[in-house]
Amino acid sequence: MYPEYMEESLRKVVQTRAARLELARKSVPVYPPMNAEERRRVLEDFHPDYKPDALRPVRVGPNKGEKLTTEVADLLESHSWLRSEQVNLDKPDFETDLLIIGGGGAGCNAALIAMQQHGIRSLIATKLRMGDANTMMSQGGMQAAVSRTDSPTKHYLDAIGGGHFENKPELVKALTEDGPGVVKWLEDLGVVWDKEEDGSIQVLHGGGTSRKRMVSCRDYTGAMIMRTLMDEVRNHPDMITIKEFMPAVELIMDDEGRCAGAVLYSMDSEEFFTVKAKSTLIATGGYGRLHIRGFDTTNHYGATGDGLVMAYRAGAKLMYMDSVQYHPTGASFPEQIAGFLITEKIRGAGGQPLNKDGELFVFPREPRDIEASAIIRECVQNGGGIETPSGRLGVWLDSPLIDMLHGEGYVAHQFPAMYRQYIRYGIDINKLPMLIYPSLHYQNGGVEINERCETNIPGLYVAGEATGGLHGRNRLMGNSVLDYNVFGRRAGKSAGAYAKTVKLGKLSLAHLDNYEKELANSGVQTNLVAPILLPSYAPKDVRKRQLVRGGNVLPGASVVHNRLQEERSDA
Amino acid sequence: MTSVSAGIANSPTTSAADGGREAAERLITVYIMGKAYEVPAEATIMGAIEYAGHQIIRGAGCREGYCGACATLYRLPGDYKIRTGLACMTLVEDGMTLAQIPSVPAEKAIYDIEKLRPNVSAIQQMYPTVFRCVACGTCTKSCPQGLQVMDYVQAAKRGDIAAVMDLSFDCVVCGLCMLRCPAEITQPLMAILAKRLYGRYLRKDSPELAERVKAVEEGVYEAEYAELMAMGREALSERYYARDSE
Ligand SMILES: Cc1cc2nc3c(=O)[nH]c(=O)nc-3n(C[C@H](O)[C@H](O)[C@H](O)COP(=O)(O)OP(=O)(O)OC[C@H]3O[C@@H](n4cnc5c(N)ncnc54)[C@H](O)[C@@H]3O)c2cc1C
Ligand code: SF4
Numbered sequence: 160m161y162p163e164y165m166e167e168s169l170r171k172v173v174q175t176r177a178a179r180l181e182l183a184r185k186s187v188p189v190y191p192p193m194n195a196e197e198r199r200r201v202l203e204d205f206h207p208d209y210k211p212d213a214l215r216p217v218r219v220g221p222n223k224g225e226k227l228t229t230e231v232a233d234l235l236e237s238h239s240w241l242r243s244e245q246v247n248l249d250k251p252d253f254e255t256d257l258l259i260i261g262g263g264g265a266g267c268n269a270a271l272i273a274m275q276q277h278g279i280r281s282l283i284a285t286k287l288r289m290g291d292a293n294t295m296m297s298q299g300g301m302q303a304a305v306s307r308t309d310s311p312t313k314h315y316l317d318a319i320g321g322g323h324f325e326n327k328p329e330l331v332k333a334l335t336e337d338g339p340g341v342v343k344w345l346e347d348l349g350v351v352w353d354k355e356e357d358g359s360i361q362v363l364h365g366g367g368t369s370r371k372r373m374v375s376c377r378d379y380t381g382a383m384i385m386r387t388l389m390d391e392v393r394n395h396p397d398m399i400t401i402k403e404f405m406p407a408v409e410l411i412m413d414d415e416g417r418c419a420g421a422v423l424y425s426m427d428s429e430e431f432f433t434v435k436a437k438s439t440l441i442a443t444g445g446y447g448r449l450h451i452r453g454f455d456t457t458n459h460y461g462a463t464g465d466g467l468v469m470a471y472r473a474g475a476k477l478m479y480m481d482s483v484q485y486h487p488t489g490a491s492f493p494e495q496i497a498g499f500l501i502t503e504k505i506r507g508a509g510g511q512p513l514n515k516d517g518e519l520f521v522f523p524r525e526p527r528d529i530e531a532s533a534i535i536r537e538c539v540q541n542g543g544g545i546e547t548p549s550g551r552l553g554v555w556l557d558s559p560l561i562d563m564l565h566g567e568g569y570v571a572h573q574f575p576a577m578y579r580q581y582i583r584y585g586i587d588i589n590k591l592p593m594l595i596y597p598s599l600h601y602q603n604g605g606v607e608i609n610e611r612c613e614t615n616i617p618g619l620y621v622a623g624e625a626t627g628g629l630h631g632r633n634r635l636m637g638n639s640v641l642d643y644n645v646f647g648r649r650a651g652k653s654a655g656a657y658a659k660t661v662k663l664g665k666l667s668l669a670h671l672d673n674y675e676k677e678l679a680n681s682g683v684q685t686n687l688v689a690p691i692l693l694p695s696y697a698p699k700d701v702r703k704r705q706l707v708r709g710g711n712v713l714p715g716a717s718v719v720h721n722r723l724q725e726e727r728s729d730a
Numbered sequence: 731m732t733s734v735s736a737g738i739a740n741s742p743t744t745s746a747a748d749g750g751r752e753a754a755e756r757l758i759t760v761y762i763m764g765k766a767y768e769v770p771a772e773a774t775i776m777g778a779i780e781y782a783g784h785q786i787i788r789g790a791g792c793r794e795g796y797c798g799a800c801a802t803l804y805r806l807p808g809d810y811k812i813r814t815g816l817a818c819m820t821l822v823e824d825g826m827t828l829a830q831i832p833s834v835p836a837e838k839a840i841y842d843i844e845k846l847r848p849n850v851s852a853i854q855q856m857y858p859t860v861f862r863c864v865a866c867g868t869c870t871k872s873c874p875q876g877l878q879v880m881d882y883v884q885a886a887k888r889g890d891i892a893a894v895m896d897l898s899f900d901c902v903v904c905g906l907c908m909l910r911c912p913a914e915i916t917q918p919l920m921a922i923l924a925k926r927l928y929g930r931y932l933r934k935d936s937p938e939l940a941e942r943v944k945a946v947e948e949g950v951y952e953a954e955y956a957e958l959m960a961m962g963r964e965a966l967s968e969r970y971y972a973r974d975s976e
């Protein structure tokens with residue numbers, strides 16, 4: 160239940176509801192959408208990326224001198240777990256055609272396509288269990304131009320405009336033209352899409368869409384897709400080997416500058432294993448657990464940006480690593496679910512963001528960065544926010560409107576996960592609005608790829624959230640579920656083809672020594688060892704007593720801790 | 731957290747548990763795998779385990795109620811009942827004694843979905859244990875998602891694949907039902923098969939989907955793509971802001 164002091168504000172929401180419902184029934188926007196100039200202003204004044212200390216130049220590596228998100232620059236200027244002389248590369252522990260790092264949506268798609276199209280064997284090494292991934296969590300849905308009024312080129316224009324015209328065009332073309340095929344591929348694997356009576360796929364609006372284009376599986380879209388893909392992967396044990404709790408910590412190269420596999424770390428036994436692979440795919444997803452600028456996150460436990468740092472040390476170029484996506488609607492109350500995602504589909508279905516006086520202050524379906532900035536503005540500048548008992552801010556997201564618009568039972572059927580999340584705390588979202596604030600959600604940038612998922616390193620492929628370029632500096636809802644399907648499949652296709660032709664040279668970890676030297680030469684001083692693998696949520700006093708684990712900076716020792724935040728506050 | 735500039739990040743700290751002990755309000759005692767710890771009264775089980783200083787490796791995945799990695803068994807003081815919950819979603823209570831069950835041994839059947847049909851014999855072949863159900867209802871009682879698990883098992887016995895799909899849609903495969911089932915049935919695994927069978931065979935086909943896929947293959951959109959991709963930023967921007975909306 161909401162605390163008593165919020166009741167007055169809740170009453171105002173009820174008072175304004177009838178008029179807002181009227182408005183929502185008309186075919187005009189309930190609030191005027193911003194023009195280009197208004198968008199620019201709200202971003203510059205209120206988006207966290209635009210704060211003065213949000214970015215800093217990175218001092219080493221392929222993007223040296225470029226301004227990146229500060230926490231990302233910290234992550235890249237870190238030590239490896241390994242020194243080259245510690246690892247014997249003469250007899251790899253495992254050999255495979257295709258090594259897939261990350262058992263989320265992109266990784267599973269790639270393994271299946273490499274097998275189907277090229278008869279290629281793969282090894283999936285993943286950090287936690289298969290499917291412990293952002294892919295499992297997407298609720299809202301996936302964009303794909305499947306309806307009669309839509310077309311892939313309309314989708315293209317929406318995606319490019321949402322990304323502020325900075326997206327790599329060939330990637331957006333690949334994304335949008337493969338969309339309908341992905342819907343069919345998944346359906347044939349057994350994904351149960353929401354449908355209309357006549358069998359056509361149900362489509363809804365999302366932020367920044369000019370056509371209804373969001374396809375979904377109730378609000379368990381990601382879970383449905385992830386479980387279907389995993390199930391199919393597991394149906395081919397002879398072709399696809401799975402190693403769980405075995406994250407990669409470094410890439411292995413050959414003496415001709417090709418990527419040739421990776422070093423894995425067993426979380427149980429703390430052993431390191433070498434994998435020799437003809438081609439390697441990084442499908443490690445995003446970085447929400449870095450808690451950039453102290454924000455809560457919607458991301459899964461293992462989202463620590465590992466792929467970025469591994470690829471960077473090997474010489475891969477990053478793109479748009481100065482841009483972070485804050486989801487406009489993370490939960491702000493109750494405290495236990497702070498930062499949890501409230502799917503954008505709630506606004507797609509008619510839910511409206513309101514200030515403490517129950518008034519609209521923004522068009523509910525602006526692109527994400529605009530919507531998030533407008534919510535921050537409303538709280539920080541206009542004083543329209545409501546403060547929670549623990550000192551968080553939030554605005555209302557009026558969910559009871561939805562059943563009024565679509566008929567009783569709509570929320571229960573379409574948003575069972577949302578309903579469940581709140582009813583545990585005595586909040587019935589059919590009767591009461593939710594209190595929300597932006598939450599750290601998505602890694603807009605990443606390793607630069609082309610439409611075949613190739614990087615500037617031969618033999619190294621990247622797909623999914625770990626990549627940069629596709630979304631420009633702002634991804635639209637539904638385009639990343641499509642992303643990991645489209646580019647996971649494309650990666651399987653091109654990495655599979657490459658694996659058939661390449662002859663690897665002598666394996667090497669010399670790039671790690673070179674990177675260490677570069678750190679020293681650039682005067683970087685840091686205790687951070689990365690990849691981070693898992694964040695630590697132990698309270699500070701506990702961490703102080705964890706002498707070895709918490710404070711250890713020796714490569715190869717048991718540092719499963721995210722020291723990032725403290726490093727920064729001590730510095 | 732010095733990097734936070736006032737008024738922008740929503741939280742003074744990165745997690746509810748991160749404030750340190752001094753910030754915590756009321757503390758209660760819980761027994762994590764038998765050992766007593768003082769934890770905040772308002773914490774989730776997952777938050778409490780982390781507050782106690784454990785680094786969870788198994789037993790946490792999504793942290794938001796979707797992945798089923800965090801299945802937990804617990805008892806409350808003076809109560810004989812074994813209770814079940816997701817650690818990321820369940821609040822602690824004073825005197826609670828708990829253990830996480832991050833993995834429930836179970837064998838997934840291997841199949842070629844193209845060779846199965848959406849009927850009772852698919853269930854019989856792949857998950858024959860389903861027919862051992864004694865209708866005791868324990869699975870339904872133990873489901874943290876509140877699903878009618880026994881009903882979907884019964885539907886599977888009848889070969890009603892659509893009902894299994896519908897009733898098991900929100901299953902997070904935490905495994906708690908199969909852990910408690912006296913007949914040793916692997917409900918969530920069977921349910922994944924049933925959902926795939928429904929999606930593959932029982933769906934109503936979308937007429938326009940096939941047409942759209944074909945149109946893309948035939949290059950119907952190539953000319954328009956070429957035009958858009960050749961446009962400069964200005965022209966593209968103009969086109970974007972002038973586009974009509976549904
Ligand atoms: C709560 C939530 C809701 C979302 N909703 C939507 C939505 O409605 N629509 C939409 O389009 N998008 C949505 N997204 C975004 C989308 O789900 C993700 O961007 C997408 O699933 C990423 O897929 P991926 O395969 O690239 O990465 P993931 O699915 O995250 O998979 C990456 C995998 O790599 C593993 N890994 C990480 N590091 C290592 C390592 N060092 N070694 C080995 N393995 C490693 C991870 O554990 C994980 O299993 C949502 C995201 C979240 C968090
Ligand atoms: S049906 Fe079983 S596996 Fe699925 S959520 Fe319920 S208890 Fe967990």
Ligand code: SF4
Nearest residue numbers: 863864866867869911
């Ligand atoms: S617990 Fe097992 S035996 Fe009992 S109703 Fe459920 S499936 Fe049947």
Ligand code: FES
Nearest residue numbers: 791793797798818
């Ligand atoms: S951690 Fe995923 S359901 Fe709890």
